[in-house]
Amino acid sequence: MTANPRRTPPPSKAAPTLPLQGKLILVSRARSQASALSSGLRELGAEVLEIPFIEIRPPRSYNPLDNSLQRIRECDWLILTSVNGVDALWQRVQKLGITPAHFRHLKIAAIGPATKKAIEQHGLLVDVVPEQYVAESVVRSLLSKVRGQRVLLVRARVARDVMPRELRKAGAKVDVVEAYETVVPKSSQQKLAKILKKGSRIPDVITFTSSSTARNFSLLFQSIRNRRPRSRPFANTRFASIGPVTSATLRELGFRANIEARDYTIPGLIAAIVAASRH
Numbered sequence: 543m544t545a546n547p548r549r550t551p552p553p554s555k556a557a558p559t560l561p562l563q564g565k566l567i568l569v570s571r572a573r574s575q576a577s578a579l580s581s582g583l584r585e586l587g588a589e590v591l592e593i594p595f596i597e598i599r600p601p602r603s604y605n606p607l608d609n610s611l612q613r614i615r616e617c618d619w620l621i622l623t624s625v626n627g628v629d630a631l632w633q634r635v636q637k638l639g640i641t642p643a644h645f646r647h648l649k650i651a652a653i654g655p656a657t658k659k660a661i662e663q664h665g666l667l668v669d670v671v672p673e674q675y676v677a678e679s680v681v682r683s684l685l686s687k688v689r690g691q692r693v694l695l696v697r698a699r700v701a702r703d704v705m706p707r708e709l710r711k712a713g714a715k716v717d718v719v720e721a722y723e724t725v726v727p728k729s730s731q732q733k734l735a736k737i738l739k740k741g742s743r744i745p746d747v748i749t750f751t752s753s754s755t756a757r758n759f760s761l762l763f764q765s766i767r768n769r770r771p772r773s774r775p776f777a778n779t780r781f782a783s784i785g786p787v788t789s790a791t792l793r794e795l796g797f798r799a800n801i802e803a804r805d806y807t808i809p810g811l812i813a814a815i816v817a818a819s820r821h
Contacts (some may be wrong), residue, residue, distance in 0.1 A: 547652040558619035560587025561816045568737075568745040569616040570755045572724075575625075583810045589747060590774045593734055595758040598626055601699060601720045607634055610694055610719045613645050615716075618691035621680065621705070623653045628660040630721035636669045642666060649687075653680055654807060674806065676787050681708040699723035700754070705760065724759045738775050747801070747815055748776070751784045751808070753791035760795040782817060784811045 567588045569580050580590045601607070611634055614620075623626050640664050641808065650669040652658040653781055658668045670687075672679035681704065692715045699720040706716045750756045781799055782787040785806035789799035801818045803810035 548722060552740065561819055565589065566591060566743055568593055570749055571751050571761060572596050572598050575725075575751075579751070579811070581807050582808065586812070586816060591737070593729050593730050595725040595730060595750075595762065596752070599723050599725055600630070600759070601723055604634060604648055606719045607631070607696070607721055608638060610696075610717055611635060611638055614640070614694070615693060617648060617684060617694045618689060619651065619684070619693040619714075620645070620648045621651045621653075621684075621693060621695045622657055622661060623677070623680075623695075623697045623705075625656050625660045626656060626698070627721045628664075630694050632664055634721075650653075651680060651684060653677070656807065661791035664697070672708045674785075676785060676806065679706045681705055681712075684714075685712045691715070693717070693721065696721045698754075698792040722759040724754045726756075726761055731762050731765060734762050738766060745779055745783050746773055747780045749791040749811060749815075750788050750792060750799075751811065753788050755798070756783075756788055756795060760797070782795060782815050784808075790820070800810045 562583060562777075565588045567575050567583050567809060568591045569583070570593060571660055573592070575592045576594065578590050580592060583590050606629075611631075622631065644665055646667075649669040650666060651672075652661055652668045653676070654671070655671065658671050661668050669716055670680075670683050672683045672757060685708070687708055690713055693709055695709075695716055695718045697718065698722065700723065706718050708717050736742065748759070750759070766791045780790055780801055782801035782803075783799045784803050785804065789802050801814050803814040805813070
């Protein structure tokens, strides 16, 4: 009886290549917020380097915010423009012993889905989320609704004035209070300088999730550039922006916005980076 000839095993299937395989992407969000963006990029094969360009800090004084919260029953609308604003607001709500019942009469506007979700986690309903997650779209959503109404706008210390200006033109009484401020992290200058040294790998993509990240990157880069790092270190790096406002800030600062999210969210930014990587 002859032995069966040895069969050649079928060729093994190569593991599918992930869309961001081999890409080094610098995530510039505040450390407390970087996880969703970083993990989403890693799942798609990217190597992620986290260097925060902003740090979230309490405002210089909570008095304006506290005073507004203690008079919240006098307001008709509450507008929140970021998850940071929601978190800061709620910390003061708990500190002052204010209950969610104090907010039941309010109509609430959130600048985007992440802010809406953060608000709803505290048991409040959101009445307005604009089609586009920028200040101009919030204004368009509210123009016909706020005449003669008192609006409380909770935001960062440094922010664009388009929203309060246009709502006041529409006849609203707008109170603007600072819930937090963003600053340049001291440790990030050293980290950015390290990747600019000769022989270091330069990121393929740098993400920008707000105008603040763009401005602070410019400050960090200029301070390092004065020490004569390699010339044009980001010539082959793509700058990825979360939306048109951030893109405009990059261009104002002399940088380019190679990638811009169509949906102004973290998933939208990831999708834009993936799409750009195919070209």
